[in-house]
Amino acid sequence: MPEIIILFFLCRKMGNLAVQKGLSAISWKLYTILGFFAAEIVGMTLGILLFGNIDVNALSTVEQLQKSNIYGLEAFALISAFGGYLIVKSILEKKPDSFDEDINKISINDLRPPQKN
Numbered sequence: 001m002p003e004i005i006i007l008f009f010l011c012r013k014m015g016n017l018a019v020q021k022g023l024s025a026i027s028w029k030l031y032t033i034l035g036f037f038a039a040e041i042v043g044m045t046l047g048i049l050l051f052g053n054i055d056v057n058a059l060s061t062v063e064q065l066q067k068s069n070i071y072g073l074e075a076f077a078l079i080s081a082f083g084g085y086l087i088v089k090s091i092l093e094k095k096p097d098s099f100d101e102d103i104n105k106i107s108i109n110d111l112r113p114p115q116k117n
Contacts, residue, residue, distance in 0.1 A: 003078060007036055010085050014092065022098025028088075035084040043080020047073040 014032045015025035051072065 003036070003040065003081060006078075006082075007033065010036070014085075014089065017089070017092055020097060021092065021095045023092075023095065028092055031088050032085060035088040036081045037084075039084025039087070040077045040081035043083075044073060044077035046080070047076035051076070 011029045011032050015029050018025045018028035051069065
């Protein structure tokens with residue numbers, strides 16, 4: 001549940017950054033969501049393999065999963081999910097900024113050298 005709230009704010013921030021870069025905010029919000037959940041799944045899997053005290057071959061009931069250290073594994077998955085967000089953010093930050101507004105503001109008089117009176 002907390003990852004949905006976190007993801008909402010991260011997507012809003014990523015959308016603002018995409019607009020600043022002159023790119024589609026919706027597509028970068030989607031990339032953020034996909035990167036976030038993909039990294040969370042990878043982090044949870046890696047956490048279970050490294051730190052989970054679960055016998056994977058005998059995992060037939062949910063009770064065995066609940067007996068493990070599920071809170072620590074969820075924290076590990078959330079940290080990994082934030083890492084997925086940071087990867088997508090670094091890709092977006094490497095894109096050049098949009099300079100269309102600055103170019104449209106230049107007039108012919110701005111290009112002339114200053115006149116002495």
